[in-house]
Amino acid sequence: MKxxxxxxxxxxxxxxxxxxxxxKAEITxxxxxxxxxxxxxxxxxxxxxxxxxxxxxxxxxxxNPSGGTELQEAAEITIRRRxxxxxxxxxxDTKEVEILxxxxxxxxxxxxxxxxxxxxxxxxxxxxxxxxGMTIEITTSNGVTVVHDGKIEKIEFGVGTVGDVLExxxxxxxxxxxxxxxxxEAVKNGTKIVIARVTxxxxxxxxxxxxxxxxxxxxxxxxxxxxxxxxxxxGEKTTTYRVKKVDGKEESREEKNSEVIKPPVNEVILVGTKxxxxxxxxxxxxxxxxxxxxxxxxxxSDGSVEYVEY
Numbered sequence: 001m002k003x004x005x006x007x008x009x010x011x012x013x014x015x016x017x018x019x020x021x022x023x024k025a026e027i028t029x030x031x032x033x034x035x036x037x038x039x040x041x042x043x044x045x046x047x048x049x050x051x052x053x054x055x056x057x058x059x060x061x062x063x064n065p066s067g068g069t070e071l072q073e074a075a076e077i078t079i080r081r082r083x084x085x086x087x088x089x090x091x092x093d094t095k096e097v098e099i100l101x102x103x104x105x106x107x108x109x110x111x112x113x114x115x116x117x118x119x120x121x122x123x124x125x126x127x128x129x130x131x132x133g134m135t136i137e138i139t140t141s142n143g144v145t146v147v148h149d150g151k152i153e154k155i156e157f158g159v160g161t162v163g164d165v166l167e168x169x170x171x172x173x174x175x176x177x178x179x180x181x182x183x184x185e186a187v188k189n190g191t192k193i194v195i196a197r198v199t200x201x202x203x204x205x206x207x208x209x210x211x212x213x214x215x216x217x218x219x220x221x222x223x224x225x226x227x228x229x230x231x232x233x234x235g236e237k238t239t240t241y242r243v244k245k246v247d248g249k250e251e252s253r254e255e256k257n258s259e260v261i262k263p264p265v266n267e268v269i270l271v272g273t274k275x276x277x278x279x280x281x282x283x284x285x286x287x288x289x290x291x292x293x294x295x296x297x298x299x300x301s302d303g304s305v306e307y308v309e310y
């Protein structure tokens with residue numbers, strides 16, 4: 001027959017059991033966006049509670065209260081994970097960063113010393129909480145003016161070259177078209193791109209051909225006289241040019257061919273060379289009575305003789 005324990009012994013054992021089991025309390029664990037509630041016996045350290053909840057913590061993570069803190073009553077434990085994020089600027093400049101969970105996008109930018117310019121935008125809001133593996137994209141928007149084909153267009157464009165802007169706008173260049181600045185130059189806020197179109201066309205003009213005046217000696221005309229033998233007539237020709245135009249304005253022209261439609265008729269003028277009647281000799285014949293008076297005997301080229309008193 002078994003012996004019964006005294007009531008006092010039973011009470012003492014119950015007290016020991018209760019003391020060994022501890023007090024039950026609810027602990028809330030905040031781990032990023034996940035909140036876990038566990039019921040544990042206290043007192044226990046934070047590390048013990050996390051182990052019991054099967055929550056592991058990396059060396060770089062922050063735990064508040066710290067892992068060695070012993071909890072005596074219901075409480076909250078906050079874990080801030082060391083998360084890795086990526087910051088990209090205009091799709092090419094990539095930077096890997098680390099920050100504790102619970103931070104905002106603004107916290108990341110401030111930590112990295114990044115202040116977006118007025119013409120830069122983010123793919124997320126600055127007040128948004130960060131996430132593990134998150135990518136923060138910074139995009140630059142440049143105001144670009146493009147002058148082409150008689151139009152002026154303004155667009156917002158990110159980082160790139162003049163050639164990239166033309167490609168986005170589906171603007172093609174002819175073999176001799178020019179673009180300023182050059183296609184390889186990077187665009188900035190306020191960049192003005194000017195495209196000059198080069199075209200060619202044929203132009204035919206009609207022009208007069210002046211006649212020449214030819215003078216011919218004619219001994220049938222007395223010297224000093226002239227006579228028109230042939231009236232001058234202006235000619236006519238057509239000339240075809242290859243005209244280079246820049247944005248519709250002529251820059252230069254090159255003659256391709258010329259054709260005489262009507263040749264000019266030169267004017268011919270006869271110039272008299274025939275000598276007229278002229279004095280050949282003059283002989284003085286004095287008066288016999290008074291030598292101070294007499295007459296001249298003048299002989300001319302035609303054989304005639306004339307007498308003139310003196």
